[in-house]
Amino acid sequence: MNGILCVNKPQDFTSFDVVAKLRGILRERRLGHGGTLDPMATGVLPVFIGRAARVSDILPDSTKAYRAGFRLGCTSDTQDVWGKVSEVSDKAVSRTELLDVIPEFTGMIKQIPPMYSAVQVNGQRLYDLARQGIEVERKPRDAEIFALTLTDYDEDTREGTLEIDCGKGTYIRTLISDIGERLGCGGIMTSLVRTRSCGFSLSECCTFEQITAARDNGTLDELIVPVGRLFTSLPQLRLNEAQTRMYRNGVKLDLARLRGIKQGAEQYAVNGFDGSFIGTALADFESGELRVGKNLG
Numbered sequence: 001m002n003g004i005l006c007v008n009k010p011q012d013f014t015s016f017d018v019v020a021k022l023r024g025i026l027r028e029r030r031l032g033h034g035g036t037l038d039p040m041a042t043g044v045l046p047v048f049i050g051r052a053a054r055v056s057d058i059l060p061d062s063t064k065a066y067r068a069g070f071r072l073g074c075t076s077d078t079q080d081v082w083g084k085v086s087e088v089s090d091k092a093v094s095r096t097e098l099l100d101v102i103p104e105f106t107g108m109i110k111q112i113p114p115m116y117s118a119v120q121v122n123g124q125r126l127y128d129l130a131r132q133g134i135e136v137e138r139k140p141r142d143a144e145i146f147a148l149t150l151t152d153y154d155e156d157t158r159e160g161t162l163e164i165d166c167g168k169g170t171y172i173r174t175l176i177s178d179i180g181e182r183l184g185c186g187g188i189m190t191s192l193v194r195t196r197s198c199g200f201s202l203s204e205c206c207t208f209e210q211i212t213a214a215r216d217n218g219t220l221d222e223l224i225v226p227v228g229r230l231f232t233s234l235p236q237l238r239l240n241e242a243q244t245r246m247y248r249n250g251v252k253l254d255l256a257r258l259r260g261i262k263q264g265a266e267q268y269a270v271n272g273f274d275g276s277f278i279g280t281a282l283a284d285f286e287s288g289e290l291r292v293g294k295n296l297g
Contacts, residue, residue: 001049002296004198004200004227004229005022005046007047007205008042008202008205010042013039015037019032019033025211026220030053031049031053034046034198035064035168035198042192044195044201044204045194045205046198052227052296058293059198060231060233060234061199062167062198063165063196064166064197065195066164066194068172068193070161070179070190071157071188072158072159072180073091073180074087074088074187079171079176080189081188092155093158093185097183098150099150101182102148105179106145106147106148111141111170111171111178113174114173145175147164148162148164149162158185162176165196172189173188199229199230211223226277234269234280236268237260237268238259240273241273247295252292255283258290261283265283266282266283267280267281267293268280268283268290277296279292279294279296280293281293
């Protein structure tokens with residue numbers, strides 16, 4: 001069994017919990033996931049099965065999309081409603097005021113990783129330190145926000161919803177906290193749904209119940225997406241039988257003998273002689289060789 005199974009992660013499950021449960025359902029040990037979700041979050045979690053797990057760290061599309069609920073006038077130690085919440089301000093914030101500051105948080109921005117995160121400082125996870133009541137200095141990190149849209153806001157309750165398109169490694173609760181700070185009233189995240197990840201949308205995701213039912217009625221293969229779908233944005237190479245054998249053995253190939261090489265294109269999706277995706281490769285035009293990237297074996 002090889003490919004991607006896109007799961008709609010339920011609340012109160014860690015990403016590792018999802019993998020552990022699927023190992024039992026699928027009776028498959030070789031599983032990995034694409035993009036960690038916090039336990040309170042729900043939504044798109046691609047799970048890589050079998051040989052597909054080898055490419056989970058080199059996906060061409062690392063963008064994410066989220067729908068996040070928020071409340072202004074509050075702060076918490078975790079920057080969300082699941083932490084220790086404090087009311088800090090009764091300042092009124094109009095929809096217009098909120099819309100005026102949103103453009104400041106689009107494009108390339110800086111974020112300080114929250115203490116309740118998996119970032120390591122001096123070999124220790126920040127959330128381990130936070131649970132001991134220890135706060136350490138964190139260096140700001142780059143984050144890219146492609147689009148930030150206010151889809152709902154109630155001026156009386158100061159609660160609303162944001163739609164966010166962003167790059168890998170963005171902390172949505174930190175984004176909301178920073179917006180609240182900029183407005184002078186504080187802000188916390190109240191809900192989080194990931195609506196897109198690795199090119200998969202929420203509508204393509206399955207629940208544990210649907211996956212179990214598919215296993216029992218013999219239709220599980222219909223839910224598993226071929227890994228090659230994630231690499232369709234790359235230039236495609238199709239090897240002949242001899243070249244496929246050489247590639248699988250890690251042998252560099254002569255660019256001059258390959259069809260489909262494009263001048264200036266460095267990374268390729270590699271398909272075997274039967275048309276199936278077998279990995280990635282890098283074209284070295286100086287040496288005239290195609291070097292194996294990730295080989296699915």
